[in-house]
């Protein structure tokens with residue numbers, strides 16, 4: 001397609017209005033698209049020109065906020081991060097993410113995702129409460145320690161992994177790949193001391209042992225987070241602790257407890273005159 | 276009256292079978308579940324045949340064996356062996372990988388993204404090929420009675 005050629009694509013969109021409808025139905029819209037048009041731009045076109053009542057979520061339109069997750073041709077995508085060209089088709093079917101209730105049209109209710117996320121204590125926990133309340137310095141972390149969990153920090157909580165997960169499909173109480181992945185992300189952080197607390201949460205029913213490693217979550221993740229890997233590594237930790245073979249490492253030190261590092265080369269004089 | 280409030284959209288057991296256009300590994304999970312349940316079914320059937328029918332004496336046992344001696348059950352027997360090979364080998368893989376071994380380390384997410392299980396795709400294919408070769412050999416040797 002040359003850059004300004006316009007093609008017409010049919011958007012088959014699942015509609016559901018809880019005020020009026022008993023169950024979802026489909027409605028078709030013809031959307032003109034150019035090279036590079038994203039699915040989100042198509043939806044915005046519909047809302048602006050064809051049917052202002054169409055409901056969908058969007059905010060950043062750059063794959064960062066995690067608002068626009070939906071099923072596009074039966075696969076979970078971020079609408080803003082998906083160009084129409086990649087489907088090589090004249091028709092596109094859009095549905096809300098499954099495994100969570102529909103609020104309206106393409107808007108899923110993400111409450112359970114956030115509740116489950118909160119339940120695994122997704123923050124650094126330290127024994128030293130005073131330091132947690134009023135931090136005096138940062139913690140020291142080496143690059144190889146960062147590598148242990150960096151991949152898992154890219155989660156944008158869009159819910160695509162939950163839509164993909166066969167366990168989330170039938171077990172409503174299952175914590176899900178998002179929350180379990182984040183539980184590991186914090187347990188693997190060398191600055192954290194909250195492993196025991198999180199292990200107690202994830203070793204219960206409907207949690208880490210309910211993953212069957214279909215790894216659809218990792219396939220669907222738009223940010224390359226690989227929650228399935230995180231869950232298996234979390235299991236390794238939980239199992240090692242139960243078998244009492246877990247290596248314990250001292251948590252990261254506060255940056256102040258190191259002698260002040262000396263720069264290897266002399267810091268040059270300011271090149272701009274100081275006022 | 277339309278029902279107010281959010282519409283439930285859980286895929287339920289249907290989501291075990293099909294949740295979207297996923298690739299190979301998503302279906303190894305499904306096959307593991309199907310073969311597991313199949314083996315359970317076979318186990319019950321097998322136990323029934325070898326206990327309840329067996330204890331009723333030689334005549335009943337002989338007629339049971341006679342009844343089972345037909346191509347349908349021979350294919351069934353083959354499927355049990357194929358299912359067992361898959362379930363056992365994939366089960367060993369799951370035991371190892373579900374405890375976090377043989378998956379490699381986290382990698383920085385640089386586009387195009389990969390994930391741990393799909394970086395092992397070559398191994399998956401080799402194992403599947405081995406299972407299929409064994410299954411074909413068994414089929415020829417036992418189910419249709421030799422190499423000709």
Ligand code: HEM
Pocket residue numbers: 211212213307308309310311312313314315316318362363364365366367369370373
């Ligand atoms: C060498 C023999 C076997 C091995 C290594 C093995 C291994 C496994 C493993 C690791 C799982 C859990 C998979 C997961 O996380 O989803 C599993 C599930 C299961 N197995 Fe086996 N198994 C074996 C034999 C059998 C036999 C003989 C039966 C039938 C009686 C059976 C029936 C099942 C069933 C019904 C499931 C549940 C399936 C699911 O949850 O998806 N297995 N097996």
Ligand code: FES
Pocket residue numbers: 057058059060061062063064065066067068069078079080081
């Ligand atoms: S609009 Fe923010 S991720 Fe798509």
